Amino acid sequence: MDPQGMRVVVVGVGRFGALHARVWAEAGARVVGLCDVDETRLREAAEQFSVESVGTELSPLLDRLRPDAVLVVSDEDSHAEICVVALEAGCHVFVEKPLALSSADAWRVHTEAANAGRHVVAGQISRFAAPYARMQNSLRSGRIGQLCALRLRRDFSREWFLSFGDRVHPVWESCIHDIDLAVSFVQRPVVRVFAMQSEAALEAAPSVVTALLEFDNGVTATVESAWLVPGSAPQTLAGALELSGAIVGEAEVLGLEGMLRQRLVSDGLVEWTNSGTFVPDLSLWPEEDTSIGGALRREVDYAIAVFAGRRQPDRVPLKEVCWGVEAAEAVVTSLRRRAPVELSSGGGVDEIRS
Numbered sequence: 001m002d003p004q005g006m007r008v009v010v011v012g013v014g015r016f017g018a019l020h021a022r023v024w025a026e027a028g029a030r031v032v033g034l035c036d037v038d039e040t041r042l043r044e045a046a047e048q049f050s051v052e053s054v055g056t057e058l059s060p061l062l063d064r065l066r067p068d069a070v071l072v073v074s075d076e077d078s079h080a081e082i083c084v085v086a087l088e089a090g091c092h093v094f095v096e097k098p099l100a101l102s103s104a105d106a107w108r109v110h111t112e113a114a115n116a117g118r119h120v121v122a123g124q125i126s127r128f129a130a131p132y133a134r135m136q137n138s139l140r141s142g143r144i145g146q147l148c149a150l151r152l153r154r155d156f157s158r159e160w161f162l163s164f165g166d167r168v169h170p171v172w173e174s175c176i177h178d179i180d181l182a183v184s185f186v187q188r189p190v191v192r193v194f195a196m197q198s199e200a201a202l203e204a205a206p207s208v209v210t211a212l213l214e215f216d217n218g219v220t221a222t223v224e225s226a227w228l229v230p231g232s233a234p235q236t237l238a239g240a241l242e243l244s245g246a247i248v249g250e251a252e253v254l255g256l257e258g259m260l261r262q263r264l265v266s267d268g269l270v271e272w273t274n275s276g277t278f279v280p281d282l283s284l285w286p287e288e289d290t291s292i293g294g295a296l297r298r299e300v301d302y303a304i305a306v307f308a309g310r311r312q313p314d315r316v317p318l319k320e321v322c323w324g325v326e327a328a329e330a331v332v333t334s335l336r337r338r339a340p341v342e343l344s345s346g347g348g349v350d351e352i353r354s
């Protein structure tokens with residue numbers, strides 16, 4: 001398949017869907033159709049991207065257009081179902097995080113993809129961010145010896161929680177990034193999880209979470225997230241996706257012979273302006289000259305190459321993404337039960353034992 005001629009349909013044209021439509025077009029794909037349940041957004045996006053074929057129902061659009069791939073950038077609770085519809089229509093699928101909101105749905109997508117002989121690339125963007133990619137390379141090359149433990153932390157603005165953080169359990173919005181990163185470093189499934197949330201913060205912000213994960217090879221990971229960054233923090237998302245607020249994250253990889261440590265958003269560039277202080281993130285989706293670069297563009301280039309059969313789907317193996325969904329589901333279950341949760345190991349088995 002010629003990547004220049006790859007025809008894609010975008011499902012969900014909100015904030016991130018619009019960004020994807022732009023980046024896929026910049027990467028050489030043709031956005032031939034748009035689908036959204038919100039007719040106003042659909043009309044606005046159709047005009048913005050000069051796309052004629054639009055619809056609020058996906059199946060008729062796919063029957064009519066027969067695209068090569070479907071990009072799922074809709075609300076989190078719709079992802080798995082839309083993936084299945086797209087696979088049944090013979091399309092490759094790019095699906096934003098989270099792949100699904102349950103391990104059963106995640107493995108269902110895995111099975112459907114295998115049956116259809118199509119690829120599903122999940123938008124675990126952190127895997128494509130240069131600092132994490134470098135950490136992965138350092139680990140694989142043996143620079144820090146055998147992997148022992150991981151510490152991952154990601155805090156978001158309090159106002160984001162109020163605007164979109166609780167449309168699903170916040171674990172699926174924030175922790176899922178770090179759980180997937182942990183799986184990508186260990187490349188094994190999680191077998192035990194114990195998660196707690198701050199009772200002190202619960203009333204105002206039920207989103208201060210600390211989770212301890214144990215993998216089946218004995219590696220441990222802490223994943224922490226708090227949507228409590230105050231409004232006085234410098235804005236980190238500026239440019240292609242303006243969002244007043246901040247992401248503050250750190251990651252540590254501990255090996256027997258060394259350790260790796262990084263901050264998600266570097267303060268290498270600081271802008272002091274009359275409208276506030278900006279520390280723009282330059283790794284996720286920076287505007288470079290006239291197009292968007294960074295992790296998002298690398299992720300899209302990767303998906304196009306996988307769909308076109310030009311490379312192996314080895315940077316975001318679907319099996320690992322399913323392991324991540326299993327672990328996130330266990331975190332949510334552990335929070336609810338206030339108890340440790342054991343998962344059956346081995347991938348493909350989605351039963352959670354208490």
Ligand SMILES: NC(=O)c1ccc[n+]([C@@H]2O[C@H](COP(=O)([O-])OP(=O)(O)OC[C@H]3O[C@@H](n4cnc5c(N)ncnc54)[C@H](O)[C@@H]3O)[C@@H](O)[C@H]2O)c1
Nearest residue numbers: 012013014015016017036037038073074075078096097125
């Ligand atoms: N990787 C990242 O860093 C990152 C960043 C932002 C958002 N996201 C993900 O992108 C997805 C979209 O987030 P957003 O911020 O753009 O949300 P949004 O609310 O701005 O847009 C979602 C759009 O999907 C539409 N939609 C909902 N259900 C639908 C359905 N069944 N069929 C068709 N359209 C439907 C809504 O009407 C809306 O227009 C989410 O999964 C989110 O987690 C990922």
